[in-house]
Amino acid sequence: MDIAGWAAALLILGGYALLTAGKVDAKSPLYQAMNVLGAIGFIINSGYFKAWPSAVLNVIWAGIGIVALIRIASNRKKAEA
Numbered sequence: 001m002d003i004a005g006w007a008a009a010l011l012i013l014g015g016y017a018l019l020t021a022g023k024v025d026a027k028s029p030l031y032q033a034m035n036v037l038g039a040i041g042f043i044i045n046s047g048y049f050k051a052w053p054s055a056v057l058n059v060i061w062a063g064i065g066i067v068a069l070i071r072i073a074s075n076r077k078k079a080e081a
Contacts, residue, residue: 001048008041029072036065 015034018024024031039062046055 001045004041004048005045008038008045011035011038011041027068027072029069032065032068032072036062036069039065 011034015024015031015038018034019026019031039058042058043055043062046052046058
């Protein structure tokens with residue numbers, strides 16, 4: 001469970017560092033995927049340790065990222081058409 005938590009932290013912090021450094025855009029699939037995977041890791045970790053506020057926060061965080069990924073994919077399909 002600790003590995004899931006540390007991996008989640010690295011993904012979310014890494015994504016934020018890339019965004020801040022201008023290496024990725026907020027609408028980048030990489031950035032959003034890092035956030036979703038990080039949130040899933042935190043859900044696993046938080047749920048295991050019964051830290052429910054953190055688990056709920058990360059369910060919402062993952063949902064926001066999933067919606068963003070769907071919109072990115074939809075916009076790309078529209079642009080290709």
